[in-house]
Amino acid sequence: MKIFDKRLKNGTRCYIIDKEDCVSKEALLAVNFGSADRAAKAGCAHFLEHKVFEQKSLNVFDEFGKHGANVNAFTNFSQTAYYFSCYKNFEENLRLLLEFTANPYFTEESIEREKGIIGEEIGMYEDDPWWQVYFNLLNALYSENPVRNNIAGSKEDISQMNRDMLQRAYDRFYCGENSVLTLCGDFGGGSLFDLCEDLCLMKRGEPNVREKIFEENIAEKIVRVNMEVSKPLFNLGFKEKDFDTPGLKRLCSTRLLLDMICGNASELFERLYLRGDIDKSFSMEYLLGDDYGAAVFSGVSDRGQSVCEEILRETGRLKKEGIDENLLEISKKRLCGAFLTGTDNIHGVASAVTDFAFKGIDFWDVYKGYSAVTADDIYKRLDIFDADNCALSIVEPILK
Numbered sequence: 179m180k181i182f183d184k185r186l187k188n189g190t191r192c193y194i195i196d197k198e199d200c201v202s203k204e205a206l207l208a209v210n211f212g213s214a215d216r217a218a219k220a221g222c223a224h225f226l227e228h229k230v231f232e233q234k235s236l237n238v239f240d241e242f243g244k245h246g247a248n249v250n251a252f253t254n255f256s257q258t259a260y261y262f263s264c265y266k267n268f269e270e271n272l273r274l275l276l277e278f279t280a281n282p283y284f285t286e287e288s289i290e291r292e293k294g295i296i297g298e299e300i301g302m303y304e305d306d307p308w309w310q311v312y313f314n315l316l317n318a319l320y321s322e323n324p325v326r327n328n329i330a331g332s333k334e335d336i337s338q339m340n341r342d343m344l345q346r347a348y349d350r351f352y353c354g355e356n357s358v359l360t361l362c363g364d365f366g367g368g369s370l371f372d373l374c375e376d377l378c379l380m381k382r383g384e385p386n387v388r389e390k391i392f393e394e395n396i397a398e399k400i401v402r403v404n405m406e407v408s409k410p411l412f413n414l415g416f417k418e419k420d421f422d423t424p425g426l427k428r429l430c431s432t433r434l435l436l437d438m439i440c441g442n443a444s445e446l447f448e449r450l451y452l453r454g455d456i457d458k459s460f461s462m463e464y465l466l467g468d469d470y471g472a473a474v475f476s477g478v479s480d481r482g483q484s485v486c487e488e489i490l491r492e493t494g495r496l497k498k499e500g501i502d503e504n505l506l507e508i509s510k511k512r513l514c515g516a517f518l519t520g521t522d523n524i525h526g527v528a529s530a531v532t533d534f535a536f537k538g539i540d541f542w543d544v545y546k547g548y549s550a551v552t553a554d555d556i557y558k559r560l561d562i563f564d565a566d567n568c569a570l571s572i573v574e575p576i577l578k
Contacts (some may be wrong), residue, residue: 181531181541189354189382192374193531195362197524203268203363206528207279208259210358210386210536211351213329214467215256215546217389218347220324221296221331225339226347228292234283238274246273255325255467263525268363273377276359278568280379282348284341294335300330307405311573315413315474315492316402318569321397325470330514353383358535362528390469392421396569404576411573412436412482414489416562418471425466426539430547431559432464432473437509438501438556439492440475446492451563455481455488466537473562482572493563501553510548517545 181195212224231251242249247264249271256389260279262271303309313328320326330336357380361370396417420428440446450456453494460477479485521527531541 179366179527182371184368184371185569186359186371186375186378188378188380189360190357190374190378190380191535192378193358193360193535194365194368194370195360195524195527195531196365196490196508197521198364199364200362200364200524201464202263202265203360203365203523204261204263204361204524204528205268205272205275206259206261206360206525206532207275208257208358208360208532208536209352210256210356211258211347212254212256213327213331214324215386215388216324217350217386219331219335219338219343220327221329221335222339222343223258223351224330225292225296225336226344227251227253227258227260228296228347229289229344230279230282230352231333232283232285232288232394233278233281238278241269245270245274245537246532249275249549252341253329255329257533259529259532260523261528269373271489272361272373274486276379277379281353282352286341289339289341289344293339296330296336297333299338300328300333303328303330303565305405307407307411308353311411311413311476311571312474314403314573315415315569316472318398318401318571319396319415319417319472320393320470322391323393324466325465344463350383351386352380354378354380355383355385357533358532359466360528360535362531362533367373376422388468392469393417394419396567399569401569401571401575405573407573407575409478410480410482411478411574412476412485413571414475414482414486414568416473416568417573418473418562419564419567421469421471425537426543426547427551427555428471428559429464429466429539430544431551431555432562433513434506434509434548434551435556435559436462436464436473437513438505439496440489441509443508443512446488450485450488455479455485481568486568486570490563490565490568493560497560497563499505501556501578503553506551506556510551513548514545517548 245267247262249262251260
């Protein structure tokens with residue numbers, strides 16, 4: 179797999195991921211505007227994602243269907259992305275993607291209709307235990323940072339959306355300097371750059387420079403709610419303190435450390451699993467942002483608080499005894515292998531290349547970064563695992 183990149187005339191960063199013998203193709207256009215942007219009202223990025231699909235004289239989904247493509251979009255904390263996948267008619271579908279995202283059509287009538295649709299979506303999130311346990315954790319970790327807010331906003335937020343608000347947000351954030359276009363498939367090299375130059379219609383504009391607010395303390399230690407679940411869910415989060423270390427090193431060292439603490443091959447995972455305290459749903463992630471970050475452990479357990487205490491004991495042991503270089507090498511091999519395996523998924527690799535681009539990280543540098551991490555880097559990264567800077571979110575069954 180080879181990755182070619184070029185800055186287009188309108189300022190868009192364009193990446194072509196050339197995967198030999200790949201039968202399907204994907205294109206993804208993303209703008210550096212997400213739910214954690216303070217420059218717009220909560221829920222605006224997600225609402226705009228819905229409305230950009232609206233066109234005056236055609237149904238975008240029907241048009242992609244006519245050309246044999248599936249089209250979709252997503253909004254997360256830092257970006258809004260529109261993408262399609264297909265087996266044929268790639269150029270026609272690329273043209274359509276870049277045309278509709280460059281020519282939104284907003285009417286007050288359609289915005290009012292959309293409020294009901296997004297309101298139902300918000301209701302679905304409110305009824306989703308995994309969504310609730312995660313955002314309850316973020317609310318416990320952060321008191322001000324908008325990363326704590328539901329990506330779709332609240333029903334009150336969306337009730338205030340109007341045409342002028344959406345148009346201002348579109349004009350500010352949907353521009354070449356604030357966007358990334360990523361193509362993935364068997365293209366025979368980087369020959370599609372000229373086509374992208376011709377089709378990329380967004381105006382130039384200015385890149386999004388976010389206001390940063392660094393929060394030292396957590397908002398709450400433990401959050402418990404009751405929902406319709408058969409067994410309790412838990413999320414344990416350790417709040418990031420170090421924003422001076424480059425994002426690439428933060429990402430690689432924290433992912434390796436998480437694997438060493440409670441990865442599938444770790445002693446702690448085996449002990450907790452055999453004891454029945456966790457099951458195969460147990461997972462870990464590192465949330466990386468410019469002014470936020472958290473190491474998160476999640477799972478299903480009747481003994482969620484006990485699992486969290488075990489994780490704290492394990493991190494305390496590592497602080498006392500130091501890092502085992504042999505175990506670190508094993509984790510490096512495991513994460514490097516998973517990284518390479520992940521390149522088989524064209525949507526996954528296109529999304530990763532795009533996300534890393536917005537974070538100022540080269541895709542292959544992540545793979546190299548795992549190898550470059552030292553035991554000393556890992557030991558220093560243990561600072562994130564501070565008992566005073568962690569929070570626990572639990573969703574428990576409703577008592578009957």
